[in-house]
Amino acid sequence: MKMGPSLLAAYVVLLLIFGVHGTSTSGQITLQADVPPLEILPIIISGPPENRIDFTFFADGYLQSERDKFVSDVTRLAEDISQNQTFNTVQPLMNFWAAFTPSNQSGIGFNEPGDTAFGSYRYKTGYRVVVAGYQDIAKAARDSMGAKCDFPIVLANDPYYGGLDGEITSITSSLVNGALVLRHELGHSILGVGEEYDGGGEEYWGSNSANTTERASLPWAQWLSDSSRVGNQSNPRVERSTMPLLDYPWATLNTSTPWKVNFESSGDYHRYQVQFSVASLPNRGDLKVTLDGSPIDWVPKDGVGLDRWFYAFNFNEGLKNGTHTVQFELLNSEWNGKAQLASVEVVEYGNEDEFKLEPGFYGLYPTHAESENTTTYRPTNNDCLMRNVTVPQLCKSCMETLWNNFLGNISLVDNITESCTGTQKVLDLHLLPLAQFRGIPVTPKEAYTITWKKGGEPLENFKNQTRVLVDGDEAIGTYSIHVKFSTEEVRKPSSGLEKDVEYEVKIACPA
Ligand SMILES: *[C@@H]1O[C@H](CO)[C@@H](O)[C@H](O)[C@H]1NC(C)=O
Numbered sequence: 001m002k003m004g005p006s007l008l009a010a011y012v013v014l015l016l017i018f019g020v021h022g023t024s025t026s027g028q029i030t031l032q033a034d035v036p037p038l039e040i041l042p043i044i045i046s047g048p049p050e051n052r053i054d055f056t057f058f059a060d061g062y063l064q065s066e067r068d069k070f071v072s073d074v075t076r077l078a079e080d081i082s083q084n085q086t087f088n089t090v091q092p093l094m095n096f097w098a099a100f101t102p103s104n105q106s107g108i109g110f111n112e113p114g115d116t117a118f119g120s121y122r123y124k125t126g127y128r129v130v131v132a133g134y135q136d137i138a139k140a141a142r143d144s145m146g147a148k149c150d151f152p153i154v155l156a157n158d159p160y161y162g163g164l165d166g167e168i169t170s171i172t173s174s175l176v177n178g179a180l181v182l183r184h185e186l187g188h189s190i191l192g193v194g195e196e197y198d199g200g201g202e203e204y205w206g207s208n209s210a211n212t213t214e215r216a217s218l219p220w221a222q223w224l225s226d227s228s229r230v231g232n233q234s235n236p237r238v239e240r241s242t243m244p245l246l247d248y249p250w251a252t253l254n255t256s257t258p259w260k261v262n263f264e265s266s267g268d269y270h271r272y273q274v275q276f277s278v279a280s281l282p283n284r285g286d287l288k289v290t291l292d293g294s295p296i297d298w299v300p301k302d303g304v305g306l307d308r309w310f311y312a313f314n315f316n317e318g319l320k321n322g323t324h325t326v327q328f329e330l331l332n333s334e335w336n337g338k339a340q341l342a343s344v345e346v347v348e349y350g351n352e353d354e355f356k357l358e359p360g361f362y363g364l365y366p367t368h369a370e371s372e373n374t375t376t377y378r379p380t381n382n383d384c385l386m387r388n389v390t391v392p393q394l395c396k397s398c399m400e401t402l403w404n405n406f407l408g409n410i411s412l413v414d415n416i417t418e419s420c421t422g423t424q425k426v427l428d429l430h431l432l433p434l435a436q437f438r439g440i441p442v443t444p445k446e447a448y449t450i451t452w453k454k455g456g457e458p459l460e461n462f463k464n465q466t467r468v469l470v471d472g473d474e475a476i477g478t479y480s481i482h483v484k485f486s487t488e489e490v491r492k493p494s495s496g497l498e499k500d501v502e503y504e505v506k507i508a509c510p511a
Pocket residue numbers: 084085
């Protein structure tokens with residue numbers, strides 16, 4: 001979720017009303033916020049904060065008596081995104097912290113800040129935007145933590161879908177959606193990418209997006225699956241699809257009149273998919289969805305309760321040329337005025353030769369903006385959580401950007417330490433715990449290549465060593481160490497994947 005201008009304006013107004021302690025000095029208004037009390041707890045720590053990317057969760061809408069719930073919510077979310085999926089391969093570069101501030105109110109506000117530490121509220125109806133109203137307080141809290149907070153996340157104590165990216169990321173503690181929203185909003189913040197789903201405003205940019213079919217200008221050119229799959233001027237072929245329907249109704253359903261929408265098909269495609277997202281529909285039988293009168297077998301996600309969820313149905317046949325109707329009929333009056341239809345979309349595809357539906361295929365897939373006038377391209381059909389929030393992984397192009405960004409901001413070398421064992425000097429090169437130094441192994445192959453020099457002369461025997469021993473006075477001098485890290489997840493490395501460090505040994509070990 002990215003914030004459009006109207007939302008931004010709305011929350012800036014709210015900030016002015018609710019968020020800022022203004023002090024007026026000689027007609028000048030300076031805005032400042034007090035740092036709230038913070039109880040800082042390490043959750044998953046991989047190394048010194050000065051040389052890690054640190055993510056800090058701030059508690060909003062948690063009473064003092066809900067402190068343990070906050071800690072367990074943070075632990076669940078941090079583990080979900082870093083233990084075995086999503087950010088697991090870069091986890092040794094990340095630290096996760098929890099910073100607890102008690103709120104006066106359990107839960108968050110609606111349309112305006114509640115009586116909570118960071119003033120989080122759900123914006124309008126719909127399980128969509130949740131934002132921290134007191135951005136200045138969140139920034140003061142972030143700044144007070146120094147190196148322990150590179151990316152602040154306000155965790156709103158609310159059981160339903162919602163969040164927003166930005167300088168301060170907002171998410172909720174929703175059991176089914178909290179981690180999905182966290183992954184997606186962090187994707188915006190740490191990758192600098194826009195949306196990848198259809199209808200994402202005009203917000204398409206970054207390493208998962210291109211506005212031309214030219215091979216050379218594709219940020220994922222190095223990941224294309226089939227170099228012989230070409231279209232115009234030997235550029236990659238555009239996968240053949242179209243989007244005849246996209247609607248974000250955010251409608252409340254009732255049992256008296258079904259919600260329906262028509263769309264036109266050219267009849268020119270071989271397959272199609274119907275997608276929608278709904279909320280407050282916990283049971284099978286609460287809702288009847290039909291396409292041209294034929295029921296679609298909707299079954300609520302296990303354990304979804306009243307939360308929002310995304311559903312997709314694939315049809316291995318073409319739609320006929322002409323007008324079609326999708327209809328949503330609420331059957332259970334218990335949810336009158338509560339059940340929500342958030343989004344509905346139909347995408348049509350060519351046959352498998354014209355459109356590679358198979359997961360893992362990297363090519364040129366058209367993404368449709370709200371206005372049909374603008375089409376951009378993405379690398380995969382459905383392999384990235386920036387497109388499909390229920391997918392737990394980023395595409396390869398995004399992962400590569402993640403490594404490059406992270407290693408652009410921190411060093412492969414934590415430090416070098418010096419000690420003696422007998423008359424021998426011991427130099428220890430402490431590297432980021434990657435490759436052979438990982439605690440938990442990962443699938444992509446990784447390697448460190450290390451070269452040592454002393455006074456400009458290569459030390460061949462020390463190649464790839466992180467601990468070297470040198471006798472007596474010979475140890476004295478300046479060592480230059482070059483460290484290079486490689487991983488299968490990076491094909492176009494940034495300069496951060498290599499590092500030069502110098503270390504001077506001034507005294508020998510006692511003879
Ligand atoms: C990661 O672990 C969770 C919880 O055990 C599980 O649901 C998920 O499928 C696992 N993901 C992968 C990629 O193994």
